[in-house]
Amino acid sequence: MKKQLLLACGAIAAALAMTGCMATHTNDAASGAKVCVGKKFDADIVAGKQAVSGTATVHNLFGIITWGVSNFADDAFVSGNNSLQFVASPLTVAKQGATYNACTANKADMLLAAKYNIKVSDFFVYKSVKCDVTGYPGVIKGVK
Secondary structure (H helix, E strand, O other): OHHHHHHHHHHHHHHHHHOOOOOOOOOHHHHOOOOOOOOOOOEEEEEOOOOEEEEEEEEEEOOOEEEOOOOOOOOOOOOOOOOOOOOOOHHHHHHHHHHHHHHHHOOOOEEEEEEEEEEEEEOOOEEEEEEEEEEEEEEEEEEO
8 A cells, every 4th residue: 555655646746747837938949049150240239338227126925926027138147047947036037127127217228247236035935035236238239
């Protein structure tokens, strides 16, 4: 009886581990494409001379439910992403939200030399992450 119960629990655990959900954003497909082109192309980026800033606050409950940021800059902060991670880190969401807010408020396509100031309040089941970002606005004028 114990052996059958152990086998059933193992089968259920394996089924849960092999299934899951994945969100695909529109620019995810373009970021991983490898194309061999004979000529080299560079983006013509004009950097602003005045530093700009943005802020975002994210709330997280039980490490699963995250709210507070409705718009975010996709692929703004990609280092440290783990493909085995089921739920986006509140830290990553806060950084992406702050970057989006800084870019939209200053009509920029990207932030150059971005620096993040992060304040985390962690209460075991509830976490609040406030992120302030500063950087120089970059605008893509064309491709060379």
